[in-house]
Amino acid sequence: MSGEPYVKQNTENGIATIEFFHPAHNSLPGDLLAKLANTITEAGNDDKIKVIILKSGGDRTFCAGASFTELISINDAETGKVFFSGFANVINAMRKCPKFIIGRIQGKTVGGGVGVASATDYCMATKFAAIKLSELNVGIGPFVVGPAVERKLGLSGMSQIAIDANTFYDAEWAKQKGLYNQVYESVEELDEAVQKFAKGLCNYNPEAMKEMKKVFWSGTENWDELLAERAVISGRLVLSDFTKETLKRFEE
Structure with a gap:
């Protein structure tokens, strides 16, 4: 893939x-x-929007x-905490968003990407959308995304x-x-x-959907604190000799 990184939003007929x-x-x-966390939060607060579709560009990898x-x-614990808080902030933005978020997963998704897919309210994918939590490979673990993934896949x-x-x-x-609700043969079928x-979903009562979302996410009210604590664990582990050596080998 080539091109400049971006986060963009398009709103049409109540669908962002x-x-x-x-x-x-x-x-x-x-x-x-x-930017992704902020965009999700702003869309959630926009009364013109009834439902959100979350997708990525390209056709091979979701995230x-x-x-x-x-x-x-990363060379210090505070930088590590801030780094790992990035996915925590996106997951929490999705959790608190009063609109249903539909995940459109066109291809493979790894690590934090599995967390993002897990934080959607209804997730649709192609048959190419395999998942992997690879964090242990580099000496850390899926601590930040773990609660979101566990909520969908079970412990x-x-x-x-x-x-x-x-794997x-x-x-x-x-x-x-339970991560994906539907799986399709092609990206074209998925998009349709x-x-x-x-x-x-745009035909339903927004207030009803908002209240349903609260019910679906009940029991996660402590995630602001929980995911911040998990980010500290990852930030500490990424500074370990094991992880530094492993990352050096990957870089080479």
Whole structure:
């Protein structure tokens, strides 16, 4: 993929489509994560918007997780905490957003990307949208995204892919576990289904959907604190000798 990174929003007939892109397989550096969190929050507060579609640019990868370039540059605990808080802020923005967020997952998703997909309210994917939690490979763990992933996959499913950090689990597995609601043969079929579903939601009472979303996310009210604590754990581990050595090998 080539091109400049971006987060953009297009609103039409009550449907806000929020799209992010980065040429490095849609990995997300801190500035894009901050913009994505803000864009989701603003869309949630816009009365003209009834439903949100979250998607990424390109056709191969939904999101490769955190920016590797930023990850290897972390040299102190505070920077580490800020870095890992990026995905926490996006997940919390999605959680608090009073509108339903439909995930449009066109391809593979890794690490933090699995957390973003898990934080959507209804997630639709292609058969190419395999998932992997690769954090253990570099000496850390999916601490920040873990609560969102566990909420969708259950503790058993989340721990399976977190421990088996080298393996991509296919879209059908993710559907069986509850992450994906529908899986399609192609991006074209996915896009058609996402649009049809979003248009259908626009016919419902916004107040009813807002109250339903509160119910669906009940029990997560402590996530501002929880995910911040998890970011501290990751920020500490990324400074370990093991992780520094592993990242050096990956860089080479």
